[in-house]
Amino acid sequence: MAKLAGVLIVEMATEQKSTQEMATEQQEMATEQKSAQEMATEQDSAQETATEQDSAQEMATEQKSAQEMATEQDSAQETATEQKSAQEMATEQDSAQEMATAQKSAQEMATAQKSAQEDEDGSSSSTEDSESEEEDEGSEVDPDKLESESDSSEDSSEEEDIEKMDEPTAGWTSKNGKIVWSPTNDETLRYVPQTKGRLTPGPTHYAIARISDPLSSFALLLTDEILQYIVDMTNLQGRRSVAGWRDVDKEELQAYVGLLVLSGLYRSRNESTLSLWGEKWGRAIFRATMSHKRFHHLSRALRFDNEQSRRRSRDDRMAAFRKVWDMWTHRLPMLFNPDRDICVDEQLVPFKGKCSFRQYMPKKPAKYGIKIWATCDVKTSYAWRLQVYTGKVGGKPEVNQGMRVVLDMTQGLKGNIITCDNFFTSFALTEELLKRKLALVGTIRRNKPELPPNLLQARAVFSSMFAFTKNHTLVSYIPKRGKNVLLLSTKHRSPDISDEMKKKPIIIHDYNRCKGGVDTLDKVVATYSCRRKTQSWPLALFHNLIDVSLYNAYVLWKSVDPSWHQQKSHRRRLYIQEVGEMLVTPHIKKRGRLPRSSAANELVKNLHIAAAGPSPISKAKGGRRLCNLCTGKKKRVSKSCGNCGRFTCKDHRLIVCSACCVSPEFES
Known part of the structure; x- marks a missing residue:
């Protein structure tokens, strides 16, 4: 190690002075060596000494001419590397004292060389202290910028660092x-x-031209085509499964739907049908429309496709309700154009029965059910487009499902603002x-x-x-x-x-x-929902179809006739009541056998009388009169004949039904 250190010192001395003078100066410096205590301290700070050696080498390199600078820099870097290696080897060996002596001699020699150069050139470079501080901070020296760095001071370098910190970021x-x-x-x-x-918000011209009363607005959604298809499939299933089945027609199916609507109006969706048809606590309109047995048969046989011809394929899990669903959803955007703001979200139809695409959504009130993607108008919550989620295709999760759903649910729109979660x-x-x-x-x-x-x-x-x-x-x-x-x-x-x-x-x-467009739809639908307890998921979807149709039809009717019951706060309840009564009335008028309940019997009679026209016996206007048919003592009566207007008493009055009073035989 002593020989290696001596070789390094000789090489450095050769670059500055002659070999003879360098040996003499080394001997003098070895004689004037410090005490043993200072040498031990220098051994502990071996790393700092290596840094000072690098600084000395850089200062010596600066003194070279511009022509030899590149060569001298490479030599200085190699020398510094050798010095660091020598220092590490000296630390590992027991000859640390000899190495420290050589390092000290090199430092004093470099100082003497710097002083001599300053006397000759009359100029000085950057001080040892500033360069050593920059080395301690870990700054790297660029060989191509040594001259510019030697001319800068410590204060200027700090100002540059502050300026760099204050510069605005270009981007994230x-x-x-x-x-x-x-x-x-x-x-x-x-x-x-x-x-x-962009579409004009509100009902379309197609809807406005066909809406004349509340029932006509509902009929635009639950069309005659849909009802007739359900009638055909229900009769087909009824003949197969129900003993003594009597075919249903479109008018009777409308009455069945009307009873579902009225049950939702009375908040009776969780009430037993036996209670609804009860003579004491039930509603008279249910017994007046049809018997409880007939309602039960219709609910049991209600179908929306032909089970025998249905394709048993996993490609379409909604095959049992697909045709009705497509016919209905096709009409939703035909009747109404949404406003500028629309909302895309998910709706859950409550259902806990057996269904291959039933979903569990813990944040929804019902938790279990059939998930439906929905696009709603924010201003009115009109359900503009609906799509049933039937689960994973092929057992694999769908990639970018949210993106696909939004693009499908907004197809055909332009200029709108979509809100989603x-x-x-x-x-x-x-x-x-x-x-x-x-x-x-x-x-x-x-x-x-x-x-x-x-x-x-x-x-x-x-x-x-x-x-x-x-x-x-x-x-x-x-x-x-x-x-x-x-x-x-x-x-x-x-x-x-x-x-x-x-x-x-x-x-x-x-x-x-x-964000609450779809949530508002769920809320208003649940208020007067016609849902009944069922284990058939197509029937659960059919109940939801009726609920959404009622609300969409109410939005259409309110837009066409804004003055309808404008001062009342329960306009929607009045609308549902009127639609339900108009759905069941035609079937009640056709009923041949009167119900046993007195209230239902009276309701049917009143509808028959209203349909037949004025009664042949009516109350006279202007008080009591004498009977025109009495020959002896005439009696004072208050009723007259509706056909001729003559006042008649009980002895000369006939009681006939409404059907006979309008027959040709009676008129003759």
Whole structure:
């Protein structure tokens, strides 16, 4: 080790002075060596000494001419590497004292060389202290910039570091590295609503031309075609399974639907049918329409396809209700155009029976049921498009299901603003919707790869942070400690915040205003629902079809005739009552056998009389009169004949039914 250190010292001395002078100076320096205590201290700080050796080598290299600088720098780097290796070897060996002596001699020699050079050139480079501080801080030296760095001082380097920290960030890169978000909206384009090609909100001309009363608006959804198809399939099933089956016609099926509607109006969906048809506590209109046995037979035989010709295939799990569902959903967008704001969400039809695509949704009130994707108008909650979710295809989960659902449920729209939750929202979805001239506002999950990590950091409560692209705005809001709400919007293009105490962004206010379109539909449908307990999922879907049809028809009727019961707060209840009564009335008028219940019997008689016209015996106007047919003592009576107008007493009066009073024989 002593020989290696001596060789290193000789090489360094050869570059500056002659070999003879260097040996003499080394002998003198060895004589004037410090005490043993100082040498031990220098051994503990061996790493610092190596750093000082690098500084000495750099100062020696600076003294070279520009022509030899590149060569000298390479030599200096090799020398520094050898010196570090020598230091490490010296630490491992017992000859640390000899190595420290050689290192000290090299340092003093470099100092003497620097002094001599300063005397000759009259100029000085950067001091040893500043360079050693920069080395301690871990700064790397660029060989191509040695001259410029030697002219700069410590204060100037600190100012440059501060300037670099104050420079604004160019952008935030997303997790996947594909999107660059900007903290400002300087380059964000202004949102211009699409008006060309957008549908006129409200009922279509097709619906307006065909609506004249509440029943006609309901008949536009539950059409004669749908009813006739159900009649055919029900009769087919009734002949096979029900003993003594009597074929049902369209009028009787309408009466059956009317009784379901009235049961929902009376909030009797959980009440037993025996109670509804009871003579003491039941409703007279149920017994007046049909017997309990007939209602039970219809419920048992009700079918929506031919079971024997049904394709036993897993490709369509909804085959038992597919045709009726398609005929009905096809008419929903034909009758009404949604307003600018629409909502896409999921609806759950309660059902706990056997069904291959039954879903479990713990956040819904019913928990178990059939899931339906729904698109609703935010202003009226009109169900514009519905789609039943039939489960995984081939046992594999669907990729990008939320994106596919939104694109399917908004097909044909232009210029609308879609609101959806974090199940559907994604950056790719917004890109596809922008191509269709549609905007989106929705919450987004924090695990999406399109998000920048900067928005996921913890901040103060009620604080907001925005990120922008040319067409997108992303906001992170902290409503309470430990919770971060993220929303993505292509409608909002500026960092607007409300003036309220919680300082919510305007994006959140718009989302809260529009997110409840489908939830409102579920609420109003459940209020007067006609659902009955059943183990048949097609029947459960049929009950939901009636409920949604009633509400959509009410929206249509209210739009066509806004003045209808405008002052009353229970307009929807009045509408459902009128539709239910109009559905059952034609069948009641045709009923040949009167019910046993007195209330139902009286109801049927009144409907027969109203259908037949004025009675042949009516009450006279202007008080009591003398009987025109009495020959002796005339009696004073108050009733007259409805045909000729003569006053008659009981002895000269005949009691006939409404059917006989309008017959030709009676008139003659």
